[in-house]
Amino acid sequence: MSLAELFERAKQLSPTLAFSTVTRTIARLESTSEVTRIDWRERGSHFEWAADPHHHIVCRICNTVRDLNDSELGFDSRLVEQRTGFSINRHSIELVGLCQRCQRSNN
Numbered sequence: 301m302s303l304a305e306l307f308e309r310a311k312q313l314s315p316t317l318a319f320s321t322v323t324r325t326i327a328r329l330e331s332t333s334e335v336t337r338i339d340w341r342e343r344g345s346h347f348e349w350a351a352d353p354h355h356h357i358v359c360r361i362c363n364t365v366r367d368l369n370d371s372e373l374g375f376d377s378r379l380v381e382q383r384t385g386f387s388i389n390r391h392s393i394e395l396v397g398l399c400q401r402c403q404r405s406n407n
């Protein structure tokens with residue numbers, strides 16, 4: 301979820317909460333790798349609790365997001381490391397397209 305969404309939810313629990321408290325908390329969780337920032341350029345940064353490496357497929361019309369795992373993408377980080385000589389710390393791949401619902405309403 302985005303910072304704005306997070307702030308809205310947190311405010312329901314604690315109405316006096318300051319936005320700066322949320323940004324500071326997220327920055328701390330990010331520095332300890334407890335949350336991951338996903339940089340979706342057009343939509344702004346989103347944050348997720350750190351989990352197994354996974355990826356996202358995003359609908360460019362309604363912004364529906366589905367998680368994908370490495371095996372669904374056929375992604376093998378060790379193979380990429382062998383081919384590029386990089387050592388990979390984390391990876392997140394974003395695929396963009398049209399969900400089934402938007403494909404139907406687009407036809």
Ligand SMILES: [Zn+2]
Nearest residue numbers: 359362399402
């Ligand atoms: Zn859609």
